[in-house]
Amino acid sequence: xxxxxxxxxxxxxxxxxxxxxxxxxxxxxxxxxxxxxxxxxxxxxxxxxxxxxxxxxxxxxxxxxxxxxxxxxxxxxxxxxxxxxxxxxxxxxxxxxxxxxxxxxxxxxxxxxxxxxxxxxxxxxxxxxxxxxxxxxxxxxxxxxxxxxxxxxxxxxxxxxxxxxxxxxxxxxxxxxxxxxxxxxxxxxxxxxxxxxxxxxxxxxxxxxxxxxxxxxxxxxxxxxxxxxxxxxxxxxxxxxxxxxxxxxxxxxxxxxxxxxxxxxxxxxxxxxxxxxxxxxxxxxxxxxxxxxxxxxxxxxxxxxxxxxxxxxxxxxxxxxxxxxxxxxxxxxxxxxxxxxxxxxxxxxxxxxxxxxxxxxxxxxxxxxxxxxxxxxxxxxxxxxxxxxxxxxxxxxxxxxxxxxxxxxxxxxxxxxxxxxxxxxxxxxxxxxxxxxxxxxxxxx
Ligand code: OXD
Numbered sequence: 001x002x003x004x005x006x007x008x009x010x011x012x013x014x015x016x017x018x019x020x021x022x023x024x025x026x027x028x029x030x031x032x033x034x035x036x037x038x039x040x041x042x043x044x045x046x047x048x049x050x051x052x053x054x055x056x057x058x059x060x061x062x063x064x065x066x067x068x069x070x071x072x073x074x075x076x077x078x079x080x081x082x083x084x085x086x087x088x089x090x091x092x093x094x095x096x097x098x099x100x101x102x103x104x105x106x107x108x109x110x111x112x113x114x115x116x117x118x119x120x121x122x123x124x125x126x127x128x129x130x131x132x133x134x135x136x137x138x139x140x141x142x143x144x145x146x147x148x149x150x151x152x153x154x155x156x157x158x159x160x161x162x163x164x165x166x167x168x169x170x171x172x173x174x175x176x177x178x179x180x181x182x183x184x185x186x187x188x189x190x191x192x193x194x195x196x197x198x199x200x201x202x203x204x205x206x207x208x209x210x211x212x213x214x215x216x217x218x219x220x221x222x223x224x225x226x227x228x229x230x231x232x233x234x235x236x237x238x239x240x241x242x243x244x245x246x247x248x249x250x251x252x253x254x255x256x257x258x259x260x261x262x263x264x265x266x267x268x269x270x271x272x273x274x275x276x277x278x279x280x281x282x283x284x285x286x287x288x289x290x291x292x293x294x295x296x297x298x299x300x301x302x303x304x305x306x307x308x309x310x311x312x313x314x315x316x317x318x319x320x321x322x323x324x325x326x327x328x329x330x331x332x333x334x335x336x337x338x339x340x341x342x343x344x345x346x347x348x349x350x351x352x353x354x355x356x357x358x359x360x361x362x363x364x365x366x367x368x369x370x371x372x373x374x375x376x377x378x379x380x381x382x383x384x385x386x387x388x389x390x391x392x393x394x395x396x397x398x399x400x401x402x403x404x405x406x407x408x409x410x411x412x413x414x415x416x417x418x419x420x421x422x423x424x425x426x427x428x429x430x431x432x433x434x435x436x437x438x439x440x441x442x443x444x445x
Pocket of ligand 1: 021114115116117118393395
């Protein structure tokens with residue numbers, strides 16, 4: 001058990017399943033060794049073998065970055081637990097138990113998600129699962145925006161911003177893009193039909209007998225969400241020749257685009273900072289809602305006539321259940337739905353009905369209201385539904401650990417320099433130091 005007598009601390013709390021989200025590059029000759037495996041972050045780039053990490057390996061990799069991680073139990077076992085909790089400056093968490101962060105003292109400046117999503121931190125509305133059960137997100141913490149810097153004096157001037165950060169892994173984005181492309185191809189090239197024929201050892205007299213090849217240039221793909229994942233995915237699909245549009249939740253100024261709120265922008269991809277900084281050949285039509293009009297109507301207009309709808313949005317109160325029967329009805333018949341974001345984006349019974357009625361020819365889902373997907377869920381069994389277990393895009397362990405290390409150093413540095421508060425970003429110097437890892441709490445990502 002860690003015995004930490006002085007200095008700032010980083011609270012570490014994860015759900016049991018945290019390791020499942022990460023892959024580590026390991027020397028396969030040693031992977032059968034005792035647990036935890038020896039993962040040398042310096043060597044990870046030279047190995048081609050990947051393996052699922054364990055929670056212990058994640059912790060070890062973060063500690064190797066110099067982050068003084070400490071679990072709640074270890075904090076409670078300190079000689080002076082109350083004082084130890086007050087020394088927590090940052091919390092690195094994944095689906096932490098409810099009420100945990102509230103135990104930290106006012107010195108807590110940063111809560112960092114050990115994943116790409118932060119909905120479990122910012123709170124998302126309860127949703128109704130396909131079986132009618134109301135699902136309340138595991139940890140609707142609803143982190144306060146600001147915390148008093150002094151327990152006895154909670155006046156505004158003494159309130160410090162509580163910032164939220166997340167992991168941003170470009171490899172994760174390209175993994176997501178590949179998973180989506182696989183789904184689009186599975187639908188476009190009718191792989192489920194062929195697989196069924198193969199099972200029956202029969203082509204003749206089946207639906208594929210007079211099949212034709214549909215070209216990518218005839219397929220319209222709408223990507224909902226134009227963040228790190230959405231951009232990588234749209235770029236890959238555009239390179240593959242699909243007619244790609246993207247739905248951004250708000251306009252963003254990029255170096256090569258003139259953005260007019262609400263106007264459809266045509267964006268070249270030169271600004272895409274994906275892996276290798278490669279410029280893509282295709283063009284992507286990017287739209288976002290005009291503040292003046294009903295965003296829902298505009299989303300419906302975006303979905304109208306698409307063949308494939310890909311969901312890569314953050315989960316916020318504004319996006320929960322955004323894919324419902326009405327939106328699916330806007331697609332061209334026999335369309336395709338792909339969800340790599342959160343289960344709560346999609347009204348699953350509506351998706352099942354659309355599959356039954358032929359409005360959808362295929363749905364590919366990686367995320368569900370309840371994970372792991374309960375055995376009794378009808379989503380296991382529909383013949384036109386392909387499911388994966390939140391496995392579309394794992395995070396690379398060493399990249400995640402380095403980012404946690406960087407954010408930790410930023411937190412300590414900002415505290416030492418007294419540059420935490422003050423400016424319009426609400427986080428002052430720390431917000432700047434966090435860079436791409438910083439979450440815009442209002443936007444929800
Ligand atoms: C993840 C996430 O990182 O879903 O896997 O947020």
